[in-house]
Amino acid sequence: MKLFRGEEALIQEIDSLQPSICTPLGTIDFLLSVSNECYFPTDCFRLKQGGFFYQYQYESFDCELVICKPKLDFASQQAVEECWGAVFRIKPNVNHSISTCRFSAFWQEGYNWEDYGSNTGENLEAIEYENENYRLHLGTQDAALLIARRDQGDMIPKSLRINPDFEKYGFIIGSDKGIEVPMTSIDAEETCQIHFVISWNRNIEEDVSTWLTVDLTSKQILKREETW
Secondary structure, rough: OOOOOOOOOOOEEEHHHHOEEEEEOOOEEEEEEEEOOOOEEEEEEEOOOOOOOEEEEEEOOOEEEEEEOOOOOHHHHHOOOOEEEEEEEEEEEEOEEEOOOOEEEEOOOOOOOOEEEOOEEEEEEEEEEEEEEEEEEEEEEEEHHHHHHOOOOOOOOOOOOOOOHHHHHHEEEEEEOOOEEEEEEOOOOOEEEEEEEEEEEEEEOOOHHHHHHOOOOOHHHHHHHHHO
């Protein structure tokens, strides 16, 4: 681990180099695009508590991705069937910069959800997908929170500027495909962090448990694996 910190609990290398989570409604892939080119991990390891650690080692940048189950409080843990988080960190190598990049959580073909819709909240950009049996929420931090993190120096590049009308025009892109978070230029001394959370449960009328459990910080996502 270069961009994350914690116990070096990389148990074994595994073959899967397409980061994804299988859900009752289909499989969601986590994708990285840098300067309009898609990049895949170069290495993958299993973490101590059942999560996954992916490395992207390229000439111009290093990126790491942790996919793991968040450490939920007892009530939330009992309320949902399953919850997973994915935290990306990317940093240009010395004498390099990144002009643009995109982080995505997209459905693979063959999903079986039948309806979807935006279901955002304060500091939260989320989409709800459902069929007769299951409801799933996919969420990330909204543009306002990313701007606040930039101002706090919390792993959002200083270059990030969002049109005042971002709510009207949309900065974070949510659709039937999933969620995509575009990012502006990243300088060599900067690290950028973006996360996604997926939570699902049986489709129970007026049950908001999956929506509540995607509203997490990266710290909450990483806590179970004792990583920060």
